[in-house]
Amino acid sequence: METIKAFMSMVKDSLGYITHGSRTYHIWMIFLTVIMLIGMYCYSIQLDEGLSVTGMTDRVSWGLYISNFTFLVGVAAAAVMLVMPTYVLHDIDFKQAVLIGEGLAVAALIMCLAFVVADMGGPSVLWHMIPGIGVFNFPNSMLAWDVIVLNGYLFINISIPLYILFRHYQGKEAKASVYIPGSILSVLWAVGIHLVTAFLYEGLQARPFWNNALLGPRFLASAFAAGPALIILVLAAIRKFSEFRIEDKTIKKIAMIVTVAAQINLIMLISELFKEFYAPTHHSESAYYLFFGLEGKTALLPWIWTAIPLNILATVLLTFHKLRNNLNVLYFCCFILFVAIWIEKGFGLIVPGFIPGPYGKIAEYTPTWIEIWVTLGIWALGAFIFTMLAKTSIGIELGKLRYRKKEVLDSESV
Amino acid sequence: MAEKKKWFQLDLGLSKAQGSGSCGCGKDSGDCGSHSDHPDKEYRLTAEEFDAAVEKELMGETAVSQTQKDGFQQVFDVKMDRRTAFRKLTASLLVGAGAVHTSCSLTAGNETKEKAQIDWEEQFKGNYKLMTKEEKQATVDRLVRSYQLRKKKNIKMSSADASKDVLFGYAFNISKCQGYMNCVSACVEENNQDRNSQMQYIRIHEMKDGEGFKFNEADDNYYHEVPAEGHFYMGTQCFHCDNPPCVNVCPVEATWREEDGLVVIDYDWCIGCRYCMAACPYDGRRFNWSKPEVPEDEVNKNQHYLGNRMRKKGVMEKCTFCVQRSRAGKDPACVEACPTGARIFGNLLDPDSTIRWVLENKQVFRLKEDLGTEPKFWYFMD
Ligand code: SF4
Ligand code: SF4
Numbered sequence: 001m002e003t004i005k006a007f008m009s010m011v012k013d014s015l016g017y018i019t020h021g022s023r024t025y026h027i028w029m030i031f032l033t034v035i036m037l038i039g040m041y042c043y044s045i046q047l048d049e050g051l052s053v054t055g056m057t058d059r060v061s062w063g064l065y066i067s068n069f070t071f072l073v074g075v076a077a078a079a080v081m082l083v084m085p086t087y088v089l090h091d092i093d094f095k096q097a098v099l100i101g102e103g104l105a106v107a108a109l110i111m112c113l114a115f116v117v118a119d120m121g122g123p124s125v126l127w128h129m130i131p132g133i134g135v136f137n138f139p140n141s142m143l144a145w146d147v148i149v150l151n152g153y154l155f156i157n158i159s160i161p162l163y164i165l166f167r168h169y170q171g172k173e174a175k176a177s178v179y180i181p182g183s184i185l186s187v188l189w190a191v192g193i194h195l196v197t198a199f200l201y202e203g204l205q206a207r208p209f210w211n212n213a214l215l216g217p218r219f220l221a222s223a224f225a226a227g228p229a230l231i232i233l234v235l236a237a238i239r240k241f242s243e244f245r246i247e248d249k250t251i252k253k254i255a256m257i258v259t260v261a262a263q264i265n266l267i268m269l270i271s272e273l274f275k276e277f278y279a280p281t282h283h284s285e286s287a288y289y290l291f292f293g294l295e296g297k298t299a300l301l302p303w304i305w306t307a308i309p310l311n312i313l314a315t316v317l318l319t320f321h322k323l324r325n326n327l328n329v330l331y332f333c334c335f336i337l338f339v340a341i342w343i344e345k346g347f348g349l350i351v352p353g354f355i356p357g358p359y360g361k362i363a364e365y366t367p368t369w370i371e372i373w374v375t376l377g378i379w380a381l382g383a384f385i386f387t388m389l390a391k392t393s394i395g396i397e398l399g400k401l402r403y404r405k406k407e408v409l410d411s412e413s414v
Numbered sequence: 415m416a417e418k419k420k421w422f423q424l425d426l427g428l429s430k431a432q433g434s435g436s437c438g439c440g441k442d443s444g445d446c447g448s449h450s451d452h453p454d455k456e457y458r459l460t461a462e463e464f465d466a467a468v469e470k471e472l473m474g475e476t477a478v479s480q481t482q483k484d485g486f487q488q489v490f491d492v493k494m495d496r497r498t499a500f501r502k503l504t505a506s507l508l509v510g511a512g513a514v515h516t517s518c519s520l521t522a523g524n525e526t527k528e529k530a531q532i533d534w535e536e537q538f539k540g541n542y543k544l545m546t547k548e549e550k551q552a553t554v555d556r557l558v559r560s561y562q563l564r565k566k567k568n569i570k571m572s573s574a575d576a577s578k579d580v581l582f583g584y585a586f587n588i589s590k591c592q593g594y595m596n597c598v599s600a601c602v603e604e605n606n607q608d609r610n611s612q613m614q615y616i617r618i619h620e621m622k623d624g625e626g627f628k629f630n631e632a633d634d635n636y637y638h639e640v641p642a643e644g645h646f647y648m649g650t651q652c653f654h655c656d657n658p659p660c661v662n663v664c665p666v667e668a669t670w671r672e673e674d675g676l677v678v679i680d681y682d683w684c685i686g687c688r689y690c691m692a693a694c695p696y697d698g699r700r701f702n703w704s705k706p707e708v709p710e711d712e713v714n715k716n717q718h719y720l721g722n723r724m725r726k727k728g729v730m731e732k733c734t735f736c737v738q739r740s741r742a743g744k745d746p747a748c749v750e751a752c753p754t755g756a757r758i759f760g761n762l763l764d765p766d767s768t769i770r771w772v773l774e775n776k777q778v779f780r781l782k783e784d785l786g787t788e789p790k791f792w793y794f795m796d
Contacts, residue, residue: 050704050727051686052611058700061688121686121701121728128541128666128685135541135667135683143665143689205785206659206695285630358697359619359650360630 006403010169013401014392021391024241029387032380039377042370043118051121054371059363060354064371065119067346068378071226072108072115073197074219074345076153077190078227079105082254083160083183097250099393100238101231102161107386109154114378142200149193156186165396170403194219207353209286218268219345224261226341228254229334234390236331244394248327255330259318262337266315289362290352299364300351307343310336424656424788525563532560542680542719543670553682554719561724569715571723574741576674582735582790583675583762585772586649589796590756593618593640593647600751604736605722606714608706615700615733616651616748649757650781651748652677652698652733653789660690660699669730675762675790676737678720679730686728695785699732735759762790 046053056063082101117123128134129147138144160182167174198219201210232254239246276287290300314337323329356362367375395401539545539553550573561569598616607613619632623644632648641647654677661670661677668684671677691699705727717723718738725731736746740759744750749757760769772778776794 050702052703057703058691061691061701116687119687121688121730122684122726124537125683125685128668128683135544137665137667140662141665141689143663143687147665200689204659204663204693205787206693353692356630358695359617359632359634360628361634361697 006170007166009403010166010401013169014395017395017401018388018391022241025387025391029384032384032387035380036377036384039374039380042373042377045370046118046374047123053368055365055367057363057365059357059361060351060365062119062350062354063365064347064367064375065115067350068375069112069115069119070197070201070350071342071346072112072382073150073193074223074341075227075230076105076108076112076157077194077220077223078231079157079190082228082231083186097231097235097246097254099161099164099397100234100390102157103386103389103393104227104231104234105157106154106161106389107382109150109157110385111378111382112150113154114381115375118374118378142196142203145196146193146200149189149196153186153189153193156182156189160186161393165393169396169401191220194223201349201353206358207286208283209353210349212272214268214272218265218272221261221265221268222341222345225258225265226338226345228258228261229338229341232258232334233331233338234386236327238390238394242391242394244398251327251330252325255318255324255334258334258337259315259324262311262315262318265341266311269311285356285360286352289355290348294356294362297355297362297364299366300347303343304348307340307348310340311344314340424790529560529563532556532563536560536682539682541667541683543667543683550719557719557723565710567710567713567715569713569717569723571717571719572738572741573719576672576676577741578673579761579763580674581762582654582740583760583769583773583792584654584735584790585758585769585776585778585792585794587754587756587758587796588646588648588793590754591618591647591649591752592754593620593636593642593645594753595640596751596753597649597748597757600747601733603712604714604739604747605734606706606708606717606724607700607731608702608704608725609709609712610707611703613700613702613706615698616649617697619648619650620645621648648793650696650698651791652694653696653781653787653791654733654735655696656788656790657786659693659695659785659787663689663693665689672720674741676720676735676740677732678734678737679732680720681723681725681729681731684729686730688730690730695782695787696789699730702727702729702731 054063054065079098079101082098117126120126129136129144131138131148136144138148160179163179163182164174195216198216201207202212202215205211232251235246235251235254238244273287273291276284280288285294288294289297290304292298293301314333317323317329317333318337324333351365355364392401536553536556540549542550542553545553554571554573558569558571561567595618598614598618601607601615602609602613605615607615617634619629619634620636620640620642621628621632623646625631627648636642654671654675656671656675658671658677665687666683666685669677669679669690686701688701691701702725706725708724713724714722716738718734718741721734721737736744736748739746745759749759758768758772760767762769762773764770772794773792778792778794780789780792
């Protein structure tokens with residue numbers, strides 16, 4: 001009984017807490033809301049007219065939505081890089097970063113699911129996919145696997161931080177025997193969501209660009225670069241805008257992870273490029289299209305030739321300890337690395353899979369404004385959710401939110 | 415397949431006992447008309463008889479007895495097990511709310527209520543593949559009635575299952591095809607494809623003589639007089655693979671291989687994820703990016719649930735070897751329309767069929783055999 005009461009009180013307190021804040025905070029949230037509303041309006045047009053309002057066609061049947069979905073699965077999986085050392089190896093440094101990382105994973109997963117729903121032709125019959133009520137093509141369909149692992153991961157990543165925060169809210173220590181098994185599971189699970197998502201593409205013999213054994217490992221490497229890079233940026237922002245203290249040491253340790261992952265990613269990229277261009281076969285045409293264009297069709301060139309130099313530049317800069325330890329350089333590197341991997345793992349991966357088509361037809365894809373706004377809307381949704389989650393957990397961790405402490409709201413006068 | 419193979423291989427039944435499906439007319443199984451054991455009797459009714467029967471059945475049971483009750487009763491009187499009940503209560507709130515709203519309104523006429531009732535049941539019905547015979551008939555009846563209520567026109571819809579000892583196959587004679595594209599337009603008319611987006615299941619690729627099969631240099635969208643000098647033509651469509659990758663990937667089993675080898679889609683079960691489209695190596699699938707439109711007087715009213723019935727937006731569709739025709743013992747529309755006789759269709763298990771003759775006497779080949787998809791679509795030359 002007491003627990004339920006405490007929980008209700010926590011929910012109430014956090015609701016109060018997230019609706020109060022500084023001016024910057026309010027402006028930020030209003031800004032996100034406006035973008036979400038525009039996104040929703042565009043989505044309503046898409047619902048009404050059908051997917052024909054997007055740039056997708058029978059020739060290129062997945063586009064911006066699935067690209068973002070793929071990328072965000074990676075971001076979600078990367079939270080694990082912080083979970084592992086903290087909970088399992090008792091590395092105290094990381095403790096504050098972890099709650100943030102898991103909040104990021106939750107936000108990223110919700111965005112993933114939103115992108116999948118946005119991409120569906122019939123969102124009103126999505127219940128066909130719910131196991132038990134609908135028909136679930138398990139274990140044959142990789143998409144069915146993906147639904148299971150993503151939802152399972154979402155569940156794990158909600159429950160662990162919730163447990164810890166709830167204990168702290170009551171002024172108690174979180175019991176290691178409860179959360180450590182959960183953390184280990186989530187570590188394994190994170191690798192799982194990533195591999196399964198890679199298998200989604202890897203398993204298609206129809207698309208040689210994807211049907212490539214390196215796809216899974218490369219997914220992992222790029223995710224472990226892009227995810228922690230985003231976490232570093234977020235931690236930097238949190239340091240700036242709240243009283244939450246994050247040590248330089250923590251950020252530098254995460255930077256180490258980013259660096260190693262970025263280096264491995266680069267090696268794999270080189271190996272892939274070598275295979276495609278040293279002895280080009282019929283199956284290298286997609287790669288040709290991506291990097292050089294085919295028959296004068298060059299829509300992806302500006303994208304990929306932005307991504308590659310940014311990727312190399314970031315990796316090189318990060319490799320030098322001197323540069324990496326300078327926080328401003330580090331933030332810059334993380335930012336360009338994030339952008340580079342977003343292009344590479346999103347657009348640069350999904351679209352060329354369809355070009356040239358099964359019979360060599362080259363039809364290009366350009367997203368429409370509706371698609372772009374729906375995408376921005378979903379990103380705003382993710383940022384919105386993350387801000388709320390982060391604000392609550394920071395409040396609890398700083399002791400501003402405590403069970404039976406009524407003056408919570410008054411102390412937050414900034 | 416008796417012995418275990420390491421890879422998948424199309425089983426044509428060449429080693430099986432033959433003859434049970436043959437009819438000795440020396441032609442395609444479908445052509446001779448002596449297949450009286452065909453399961454769908456519907457095709458033998460005349461149109462008037464059929465319409466009268468439909469009218470009687472529907473007016474007698476569905477409409478009269480149910481419109482006496484009020485909307486809620488109508489909706490919840492339907493026998494439900496727990497699963498169905500849960501289904502009805504959870505999903506698709508929007509549609510549901512709309513339906514309840516109309517069926518509760520006092521001013522709405524009986525027809526409106528019936529429409530709402532049909533919409534409601536259609537929205538929450540199960541996967542066709544897993545339906546019993548009665549459930550299949552029920553959904554077909556609902557769809558026919560729904561069309562009648564909306565358009566004041568009667569359609570015929572079959573739910574005929576695959577017959578025993580039938581495996582459909584197709585052969586394409588490259589030397590005969592002249593690129594007239596009669597097949598393409600016949601297909602569009604037969605299968606009620608969206609006219610606005612000019613959806614076509616068949617693509618005819620125009621290739622240069624003497625350069626071999628260079629699909630990437632071929633033109634599959636030409637507008638000039640044919641046959642063009644120095645060119646040859648090759649048609650592609652869904653090949654009804656015996657080991658179809660598109661079926662494996664579908665997360666909700668909305669597409670599957672039927673017993674007679676046809677790969678079909680339940681348009682009402684498809685969620686529109688387009689994973690099957692990415693998995694098809696032959697460009698066989700088409701998606702309804704917006705609501706498909708067919709002018710009322712051009713609608714082909716002789717339909718099959720798995721075939722040419724009207725689709726909605728956001729679902730996948732493709733060639734079904736004209737299931738509404740092939741299961742009624744006729745050739746697909748493209749075969750019938752081809753003026754050169756380049757297209758051959760028939761039962762692969764019937765040793766006397768033309769298709770078997772072609773496979774046994776011509777040098778046939780299939781596209782992308784290395785992928786192990788085992789298409790049931792062969793190419794050959796004279
Ligand atoms: S051709 Fe494509 S759509 Fe048709 S059965 Fe084969 S894989 Fe499926
Ligand atoms: S588009 Fe439809 S048929 Fe194709 S995989 Fe998705 S649900 Fe299945």
